[in-house]
Amino acid sequence: MNNMSKMTDRFFYHIYPLGFCGCPEKNDFSCPAGHGLRDIEAHIPHLLAMGVNAVYIGPLFESTAHGYDTLDYFHVDRRLGNNESLKRLVQAFHDNGIIIVLDAVLNHAGRHFFAFKDLLAHGERSAYRDWFSNVRFNVKSPCGDNFTYDGWNGHYNLVKFNSRNSDVREHLFAAVKFWIEEFGIDGLRLDAADQLTPEFMDELSDRCMALKKNFWLMGEVVVGDYRQQLFRPQNLPTGRATNRLQSVTNYELYKGLWSSFNDKNFFEIAWTLRRQFGDIGLYRESVLYNFADNHDVNRVASSVKNKAHLFPLYALLFTVPGVPSLYYGSEFGVLGERGHDSDRALRPSWDAIRTAESAVDRDALLKAIADFACIRKNSLALREGSYRELRVSSEQFAFMREKNGALALIAVNASDKERVISINAGDLRSKSARWKDVLNGREFPVSNGTLAVPVYPSWASVLEPGAE
Numbered sequence: 001m002n003n004m005s006k007m008t009d010r011f012f013y014h015i016y017p018l019g020f021c022g023c024p025e026k027n028d029f030s031c032p033a034g035h036g037l038r039d040i041e042a043h044i045p046h047l048l049a050m051g052v053n054a055v056y057i058g059p060l061f062e063s064t065a066h067g068y069d070t071l072d073y074f075h076v077d078r079r080l081g082n083n084e085s086l087k088r089l090v091q092a093f094h095d096n097g098i099i100i101v102l103d104a105v106l107n108h109a110g111r112h113f114f115a116f117k118d119l120l121a122h123g124e125r126s127a128y129r130d131w132f133s134n135v136r137f138n139v140k141s142p143c144g145d146n147f148t149y150d151g152w153n154g155h156y157n158l159v160k161f162n163s164r165n166s167d168v169r170e171h172l173f174a175a176v177k178f179w180i181e182e183f184g185i186d187g188l189r190l191d192a193a194d195q196l197t198p199e200f201m202d203e204l205s206d207r208c209m210a211l212k213k214n215f216w217l218m219g220e221v222v223v224g225d226y227r228q229q230l231f232r233p234q235n236l237p238t239g240r241a242t243n244r245l246q247s248v249t250n251y252e253l254y255k256g257l258w259s260s261f262n263d264k265n266f267f268e269i270a271w272t273l274r275r276q277f278g279d280i281g282l283y284r285e286s287v288l289y290n291f292a293d294n295h296d297v298n299r300v301a302s303s304v305k306n307k308a309h310l311f312p313l314y315a316l317l318f319t320v321p322g323v324p325s326l327y328y329g330s331e332f333g334v335l336g337e338r339g340h341d342s343d344r345a346l347r348p349s350w351d352a353i354r355t356a357e358s359a360v361d362r363d364a365l366l367k368a369i370a371d372f373a374c375i376r377k378n379s380l381a382l383r384e385g386s387y388r389e390l391r392v393s394s395e396q397f398a399f400m401r402e403k404n405g406a407l408a409l410i411a412v413n414a415s416d417k418e419r420v421i422s423i424n425a426g427d428l429r430s431k432s433a434r435w436k437d438v439l440n441g442r443e444f445p446v447s448n449g450t451l452a453v454p455v456y457p458s459w460a461s462v463l464e465p466g467a468e
Contacts, residue, residue, distance in 0.1 A: 007287050008383045010054040012325035016295040019347030023079040037081035037089045051373035058103025069110025073175035090183050101187035106172050107195045108158040131168050133160040163200040180211045193219025218247040250288040261309040266397040277321040277387035290322040299336035301359035308458035312412045315460035318372035319410045329353035332362040381408035409463040413455035423451045432465035
């Protein structure tokens with residue numbers, strides 16, 4: 001595969017494979033290799049029809065249960081297939097112009113990981129006692145072990161690594177090197193990146209870039225200042241910061257997407273976009289990973305109160321700065337909420353999705369998403385442009401994207417009635433007397449110093465200037 005094009009050209013599809021393929025919840029460590037990865041390969045025509053050209057998938061490697069409790073970083077989880085089927089899947093994606101980003105669980109491992117099993121067997125005499133964080137032999141763990149340790153977020157089935165241990169780093173970096181060289185992957189999503197040390201991420205980044213030019217590293221960051229993961233300290237001779245990671249998960253935008261509609265408060269999403277991408281925005285030079293839902297949060301169709309709002313919500317997802325991502329099955333508006341102690345409802349099989357209840361007309365939402373993706377693909381302004389707010393009220397919102405003279409004006413209406421959004425001609429930065437709504441096939445004149453854009457109920461308009 002040739003070097004990746006700009007990540008802003010990408011439209012991601014997110015697959016949680018153990019769920020997508022309907023795998024058993026627990027690994028019996030003895031079953032023959034499954035066929036799940038072949039099932040995902042058969043899904044490629046569906047992705048291409050939507051305009052998808054990037055896939056984030058994972059976790060994929062041998063684990064005890066949900067994939068984030070890894071026990072072997074060098075072998076594909078037998079419930080999904082084997083290493084040969086992953087090589088075939090990556091090649092199939094590449095043959096269709098789709099890049100692939102794997103979930104990398106490098107902050108912690110499962111209790112069946114070989115080094116932790118040795119620690120369980122040999123205690124203080126184990127050669128691996130320093131592989132894990134804060135191991136102490138003066139107290140028992142909540143699991144009844146004769147020692148305790150740090151678990152991710154208090155979950156003791158997820159044993160946190162001591163990433164300052166050079167042997168740990170070498171084991172994990174060897175696994176990443178193997179994934180790049182053996183499978184030809186294009187990037188990684190770093191699980192729990194906000195728990196990884198800066199030194200670990202910097203060394204990982206250096207090693208990945210040495211192995212593959214334009215390799216993409218995205219960090220999972222739920223809260224906080226994304227710059228801590230995006231940039232290294234400004235301690236270079238030039239005084240300029242350099243990249244640590246290329247992107248992070250934009251949870252701040254995720255929350256504003258659905259709650260702005262629910263609360264009839266577009267001021268929330270407008271504030272977020274100004275803060276992130278405005279003239280002095282914190283991340284205006286970065287490419288954040290935008291999403292409406294994922295494997296850890298409620299399906300967006302369950303989050304929005306008025307299901308008709310799914311349409312303008314996805315219009316926003318595909319027109320704001322960053323790279324958009326769609327979680328598998330959400331193109332049909334399927335419902336799903338987290339249980340008290342389970343994420344199973346968020347991670348159904350594809351067979352279940354095909355017959356699941358949908359919040360809206362499945363075909364209509366699927367077509368709308370494909371249309372939004374096509375418009376974004378054909379607009380330099382939407383892929384790479386700056387961000388400038390034009391109008392905001394409780395249920396209407398308009399903004400401009402600009403790049404090298406290319407303009408895109410986005411107007412969104414959350415009302416159940418058609419509303420006119422009026423823009424002063426001086427804010428348009430174009431002498432065009434008419435603007436074309438490329439989403440809806442309409443044109444509107446600039447009259448008396450104003451561009452008046454009527455936007456359909458619970459819908460959007462995407463306008464470009466006509467001939468001057």
